[in-house]
Amino acid sequence: MATLLHIDSSVFTGESSASRSVAGVFRQTWQEQHPDGNVIYRDLAATPVPHITADAHTAGFVAPAARTPEQAVAFSHRVRLIEELEQADAVLIGAPMYNYTISSTLKAWLDNVILFGRTAGDASSVKGTPVTVIASRGGSYAPGTPREGSEYVQNYLEAVFDEMLGMELDFIVPELTMAPHNPAMTELVPLYEASRDRSIERAEARAKEIALRASA
Structure with a gap:
């Protein structure tokens, strides 16, 4: 059974959140391809x-038998989150930009x-796992724009998911989301x-691509 780990981090709910909306398209498409699949969801x-x-x-640098009771309890919470990540065949993360970076x-x-x-x-126990990040932002920080140098979401997450965790990273970037609200x-x-x-088209295509790869 295929497992999708879906993480949302937007402070907004429903259609008012661009990252949640696009992530919802990805998840729906993924579930259509995996009707018997499992979704682990964290808001x-x-x-x-x-x-x-x-x-x-x-606690992560101490042998289990040598951990203090406080370390053991604290580390158990980390292990639960780590195991969810390790169990996933694909990871979906909504990561809107707040003040130039992630929440x-x-x-x-x-x-x-x-x-x-x-x-x-x-x-890495999660090496090669595909992770799709919906990196929404109110303006544009694309190469060549005035705020290009203030883009710390993709730069940071690429260092984490690609370099540290060895995952297969792909970004979907809905931008200028403040345009309908700012005169x-x-x-x-x-x-x-x-x-x-x-972004919606890319979310559908990416979900199908990952599903086809899993069934190959």
Whole structure:
């Protein structure tokens, strides 16, 4: 049975969230291809995971028998999140840009699942797993735009998922999402709509691509 791990981190709900909307298209398409598949879902805005603590961090470098009771409890929470990631045949993450980077809730999840000697490093337990990130943003930070140098979502997540975890990373980027709501961006609405439509099409295609690969 194929398993999809779906993580949302937008503070907005439903159609008011671009990342949730596009991720929903991906998930629906993936489930159509895997009618008997399993979806593990975490809404980090509704139910945040604990931020990593000293006990949770240091426990990862201590043999289980040598851990303090506090370390053991803290590490057990990390293990549950790590196992969800390891069980996934595909990972879907909604990662809207807030103040140039990812949400604190998504960063907390990453801090928990990144564990050198297990998920991170040369022998990563999640190496090669496809991860699709819906990196929505209110403006545009694409190459050649005035704010290109302030793009810290894709740069950061590429370092994490590609370099540290060895996963197969793909970005879908719905941009200019503030255009319909900001009068100063009215002339950019057609570009926003085109970006939205491309993102939806790409989400459908990516979900099908991953499903076909899994069944090959």
